[in-house]
Amino acid sequence: MPHTRTTPTGRRRALREGLASGRLLRMPGAVNPYTARLIQEHGFEAVYLSGAVLAAELCLPDIGLTTSTEIAARAQQVTRVTDLPVLIDADTGFGAPVNAARTVQLFEDAGLAGMHLEDQTATKRCGHLDGKTLVTRDEMVQRIRAAVGARRDDDFLLMARTDARAVEGLDAAIERAKAYVDAGADAVFPEALTGEAEFEAFRKALDVPLLANLTEFGKSPLLTTTALESLGYNIALYPVTLFRLANGAVEDGLRTLAAEGTQESLVPRMQTRSRLYEVLGYADYTAYDNALADFTLPPGD
Numbered sequence: 001m002p003h004t005r006t007t008p009t010g011r012r013r014a015l016r017e018g019l020a021s022g023r024l025l026r027m028p029g030a031v032n033p034y035t036a037r038l039i040q041e042h043g044f045e046a047v048y049l050s051g052a053v054l055a056a057e058l059c060l061p062d063i064g065l066t067t068s069t070e071i072a073a074r075a076q077q078v079t080r081v082t083d084l085p086v087l088i089d090a091d092t093g094f095g096a097p098v099n100a101a102r103t104v105q106l107f108e109d110a111g112l113a114g115m116h117l118e119d120q121t122a123t124k125r126c127g128h129l130d131g132k133t134l135v136t137r138d139e140m141v142q143r144i145r146a147a148v149g150a151r152r153d154d155d156f157l158l159m160a161r162t163d164a165r166a167v168e169g170l171d172a173a174i175e176r177a178k179a180y181v182d183a184g185a186d187a188v189f190p191e192a193l194t195g196e197a198e199f200e201a202f203r204k205a206l207d208v209p210l211l212a213n214l215t216e217f218g219k220s221p222l223l224t225t226t227a228l229e230s231l232g233y234n235i236a237l238y239p240v241t242l243f244r245l246a247n248g249a250v251e252d253g254l255r256t257l258a259a260e261g262t263q264e265s266l267v268p269r270m271q272t273r274s275r276l277y278e279v280l281g282y283a284d285y286t287a288y289d290n291a292l293a294d295f296t297l298p299p300g301d
């Protein structure tokens, strides 16, 4: 039976241990619960839930429209089907510091292993777009303190993201990150760094675990895992990669279907029925009811 076998507490512990190990943790962003399971099957260390993807799957832009309860409900569907720790994007905390505090508890209850909180204003945008505005350093410190104070499981990871590089420059971004760590952040996500030297500068300045955001079509280079390991980074984040890949395949498929009037030429590119069932652990459900297995797959599945 493909139930999960681990508890949220155990997964938070595993994330902490992974970060302390000095090894690079690779975190692709899940599109849905099913892709979270695929991420686990393919041997990755952790799953990410991207604010951009959570919004886009509702066909909304990533400008702070989604609510914390909406996101927590979706997150719980994901944590229910994976044994990997799941890190979630908490955007700006969904309001004032008191909202950030409530968000922490909602996310703990959703079985998540940690979240990142950013220093943009509530009318946020993707960190790789121009025209971002930030709250003051003190306001962000209040946000972090509220989150830390609300946490019930000390292993729930509170990561501070700073968007300051693109707005105030590298030195200011590093100074902000230091203040966020002093306020209790366990890890740092320096957003929209523009080159390897900037990644290195953050590593030199901070002792806490660091996340590298490898989002495509953004401001940062798509550094390899080898490069990130030698830079001493702890997390390689691929937030929107699977969503973009899936959408690319869906659009190609729609074009072909419209042009050819049949999906025949697309079939070799599809995941087969048997693979789909394998990932779902279909056969294992027969432990509960043998009648479920009473079928044969069509040929060429």
Ligand SMILES: C[C@](O)(C(=O)O)[C@H](CC(=O)O)C(=O)O
Pocket (backbone or CB within 6 Å): 050, 051, 052, 053, 062, 089, 125, 126, 127, 128, 213, 215, 216, 218, 239, 240
């Ligand atoms: C990491 C991120 O916050 C996300 O929501 O996935 C985005 C990614 C993106 O829009 O490419 C961000 O970097 O702001």
Ligand SMILES: [Mg+2]
Pocket (backbone or CB within 6 Å): 050, 051, 052, 062, 089, 091
């Ligand atoms: Mg985001």
